[in-house]
Amino acid sequence: MFLCMPETSAENVLYRRVARLRALTGNEQLRSQSEITRGHTAFSAIVRQALIKPIEISILDPAVMFVNVYTSFVYATYYSFFEAFPLVYAEIYHFNLGLVATSFLCILVSCVLGVSTYVAYLWFYLEPDIKKNGLRVQEFWLRPAIAATFLPTIGLFIFAWTSCPDIHWIVSIIGITIYAFDVFIILQCIFVYIPMSYPQYAASLFAGNDFCRSALACGAILFARPLYINLGIGRGVTVLAGCSVLGIGGMFYLYFYGASLRARSRFTVKG
Incomplete structure (x- = not known):
């Protein structure tokens, strides 16, 4: 669920603003930088970042x-x-x-x-x-x-x-x-x-x-x-x-x- 959330508070604010612009303008092509970056991220990398990495930290840290x-x-x-x-x-x-x-x-x-x-x-x-x-x-x-x-x-x-x-x-x-x-x-x-x-x-x-x-x-x-x-x-x-x-x-x-x-x-x- 948190795969789609920006990772920093600054990105989070920007994401909300872009989402509001999309809602106001009806232009679904508007994207924040974090959305663009994630759009070019491989699925395997997302799985590793969101699921495997936290488990790894919990065991090794x-x-x-x-x-x-x-x-x-x-x-x-x-x-x-x-x-x-x-x-x-x-x-x-x-x-x-x-x-x-x-x-x-x-x-x-x-x-x-x-x-x-x-x-x-x-x-x-x-x-x-x-x-x-x-x-x-x-x-x-x-x-x-x-x-x-x-x-x-x-x-x-x-x-x-x-x-x-x-x-x-x-x-x-x-x-x-x-x-x-x-x-x-x-x-x-x-x-x-x-x-x-x-x-x-x-x-x-x-x-x-x-x-x-x-x-x-x-x-x-x-x-x-x-x-x-x-x-x-x-x-x-x-x-x-x-x-x-x-x-x-x-x-x-x-x-x-x-x-x-x-x-x-x-x-x-x-x-």
């Missing part, structure tokens, strides 16, 4: 591979909650079906908090900084993610080991709220970092990332219930929390060494 793995893990963990919540709030806390459903509202609360926090960061810090210093290097946009990277693991551990009859249910809800709130912040930073690093492949990379996230999230529905039943909620969620520790290391590595990785990558635009 460590930054993109980390982003795909990390975001897929986050989505898989989130979807595993659809199996964990009934086991915790119905079987441990004896919620009825309606109350179990309302426990998912903590995700909505965390999203509202995440949106408010991130918008405040953009408004009060990032926008004034851009006006003063201009656009900084890509890794600068990961700073909120660095500040938040420990908290998803902490939130999962809270949920894992406070989901028991002796502890009030609100504590485990707080753990999930912390997890989802900080994951929202981290994902916003990642989804800005990637298109800034690979602008010519941004649309395709987002599509590839969405495929990875959706595929693993689908698998989570299958493995989550056996995981939680066989290991119990505490140990089962601890497995996920332990895996999330790898994301902490990956995020710090991306922040401190992302520029070096990008300089050695054959996929980034040079100059």
Whole structure:
């Protein structure tokens, strides 16, 4: 679908203007430069540019591979909650079906908090900084993610080991709220970092990332219930929390060494 879209914002504006001229004049021979260029591009080159190249980047570029793995893990963990919540709030806390459903509202609360926090960061810090210093290097946009990277693991551990009859249910809800709130912040930073690093492949990379996230999230529905039943909620969620520790290391590595990785990558635009 994005094969026909211009690759830069300037081309995008020109494309829209030409399309409007065509509509106003009725002259279908009017073409933008990007349309002319694409008209002389072989189909095999288009397929490679739109399909094969993003897959190649996702496999061979460590930054993109980390982003795909990390975001897929986050989505898989989130979807595993659809199996964990009934086991915790119905079987441990004896919620009825309606109350179990309302426990998912903590995700909505965390999203509202995440949106408010991130918008405040953009408004009060990032926008004034851009006006003063201009656009900084890509890794600068990961700073909120660095500040938040420990908290998803902490939130999962809270949920894992406070989901028991002796502890009030609100504590485990707080753990999930912390997890989802900080994951929202981290994902916003990642989804800005990637298109800034690979602008010519941004649309395709987002599509590839969405495929990875959706595929693993689908698998989570299958493995989550056996995981939680066989290991119990505490140990089962601890497995996920332990895996999330790898994301902490990956995020710090991306922040401190992302520029070096990008300089050695054959996929980034040079100059």
